[in-house]
Amino acid sequence: MADWQRYLDDNQGRFLDELFDYLRIPSVSSMSEHVDDVQRAGDWVASRFGKAGIENVEIMPTGGHPVVYGDWLHAPGKPTVLIYGHFDVQPADPFELWTSPPFEPEIRNDRIYARGASDDKGNSLIPILAAEALIATTGRLPLNVKFLFEGQEEIGSPQLPPFMEEHRDKLGSDLVISADGSQYAEDQPGLYIGFKGLCAVEVDVTGPDRDLHSGLCGGAVQNPIHALAGILDSMHGADGRIAVDGFYDTVAPLSEADRRKIAAVPHDEEEYKRWVGVDELFGEVGYSTIERAWARPTLEVNGIWGGFQGAGVKTVIPSEAHAKISCRLVPDQDPDLIVEAIIRHVVKNTPPGVRVDVRSIEGNAPPYLMPADHPGNLIASEVLTELYGTAPYSIRSGGTLPICSFFRDILGIYSLNFAFALEDENFHSPNEFFRLASFRRGQRAYVMLMEKLAERGL
């Protein structure tokens, strides 16, 4: 057994204790009341970098949630990789649906339950532990490594682009390795080569200047909830297609080769239904479930509210109604142009008698697709094949890692996605968890990847 493997084995108890500490910090980047917690999580990461033997550790300001940087650059002639992760998490509500509190991690059935367990605290702690094992047992790393962990991924990394522009030289490298993402299954690796882009809008509909008595004014004024329902309903056809003018204009059609690659990945429709908890699936006509989820753009209303939500009856015509909408985009959609198309659609479909305000909210990210034959992908593929005993599927995700597009568009570097969550782990939902087995396997995988990248070059 390699020394690093023994080191990893000997230290799993401590690593778990550390992960628990990390998970206890409610670093919700989208909520202003948690801004100090995001900072605390960054402090925790900086301190953990240092403990692993990573050098030149800095907490760097971005104007918003900070970035934590560190490096180990003593392998002249070897490639330089930049390992990426994030220490912020999604909001945890609705709290009442969690079996154990989201910020009090608990192990049940060899799984760690907590908000951020898989996305991305557990996942991103892995490469730090791999580096520590190598430095502790060999005194060095086999290649040059920069670490860049951020605190605003869950809100679309709004300040990362200017940050990257400013620190172009410091961040320069041959390949980004992102520790934010998934494998395909417990016994089947996957290389995620594509992520959807993202944009989001909020729609605010205003009618009367206060809530009105539905008896006195019912029928005589436009009800903002009726108006909003009409606006939202106009955005999809009964065939599941998005009915916003221009929405599909720049979508790169799925080639027959793309569709074959997607069809090659096993998919059990009944199991999928059980997993999401529905009796019947629904989506855009003419595409399979996986094509819809991985390779077709979507428009989803994420939240709606207006008027009386309490128990019983309150017979008002509300003054206002609101909705939050986000879209997942595929090559070659431009998030800014899609937001403009949605704004035009909302304005055009607003009925008489109400005012509407519709505006972009944070989080725009372009879609991302990495060449399947990129050397980073090929080497990672070998490592995963060795570890799992089977070659990875080349797949796409419907999720968004805006950071991949930023690295590509600003620094000219592709991102290899090398991470160990699994898609059933409830990230962004109550009862998020991370498998202990993935936590351990990931550490080994990162050591092997660093060694192989050093040996083969990029």
Add this chain to the structure above:
Amino acid sequence: MADWQRYLDDNQGRFLDELFDYLRIPSVSSMSEHVDDVQRAGDWVASRFGKAGIENVEIMPTGGHPVVYGDWLHAPGKPTVLIYGHFDVQPADPFELWTSPPFEPEIRNDRIYARGASDDKGNSLIPILAAEALIATTGRLPLNVKFLFEGQEEIGSPQLPPFMEEHRDKLGSDLVISADGSQYAEDQPGLYIGFKGLCAVEVDVTGPDRDLHSGLCGGAVQNPIHALAGILDSMHGADGRIAVDGFYDTVAPLSEADRRKIAAVPHDEEEYKRWVGVDELFGEVGYSTIERAWARPTLEVNGIWGGFQGAGVKTVIPSEAHAKISCRLVPDQDPDLIVEAIIRHVVKNTPPGVRVDVRSIEGNAPPYLMPADHPGNLIASEVLTELYGTAPYSIRSGGTLPICSFFRDILGIYSLNFAFALEDENFHSPNEFFRLASFRRGQRAYVMLMEKLAERGL
């Protein structure tokens, strides 16, 4: 000056102090956390009856919020009237829109601001004070009076029908006089001869068994908010007509005479727009604003909620979405049949991939219309003409007083609506108020009405 008038004048300061005490009780009947407050308000009324010289005062159980009864029955050969009011109030949220707190009454510009100031605590205190003035100055009332104040009007008086069945003899009388309602304007009386009926449903749409990540599952499952928006949008046409099958089947059409009577009531469309705070009105095609509000049935969504409502972005497909809907009904619609029609419509318009539960919520009430030439109306008309110097308009309200239908249907008694709120007083909205002038004028009006009913008979 009559002795009773002097008595009223001399005691206005005390009456106001008492009204303030009454308004401080947050007797919100629709919220379970206020059940004790509704009881306290009932205790307050019982005690105030006794202080006025009203006899046989009892707080009577109903199975829900109680009823307070009292009488004075020492005028043999004279008519017996039953004076009705309610001591419960609407919820006060949204609290932040109140200039002064809803349960800390404040006088500004000769108006009392508080939840319940006009609907119905200020209004219903009036006949008690009128009775007190007569008993204190003459030792008697000119006719037989029963008082019946209830604590569940704002939730549709669900337990009043069985209560009335049980106490049919005790409540028997020649005419109900309801102290819950409005005049037309400060200088123009109105006799409200009709009220709309009410029914309400809640729609619960359920999709996936938890909130899902919109990247992983977006496009592949039905979004409960999309489904709900479609269901709600299907309920109205672009012409403002309600598109629920069977909704208009039993609606008594407006006769030309009805329309002429409505058109005779002055209406300034620009002033109405300013009052409700909109730039443009909207409603059912083919009817005037006042016809829509007074005499056409309506279906309004009172509240909607689902998914993420916080600041920023949370990219979920929510597990659930909900809406509350209420309808105002006109003769001869049956609330139970309308609920059934809505349930059928919702089920029929639910798209694939979600489950829907739609159910009646408390508050069903049939519509009510009193003959304009009923002797109670004619006598009240004389009193109002004398007080205001001009004859009242014979009008309808879009509001609901289910109790009027209960008195008619269970006890066989029509209800004269004799009350002094004005429609701009924000009942059911923030900043509800009652005019001090109305409070004083109402006291005088009730004494005059009692005297004239005693003199002329019924």
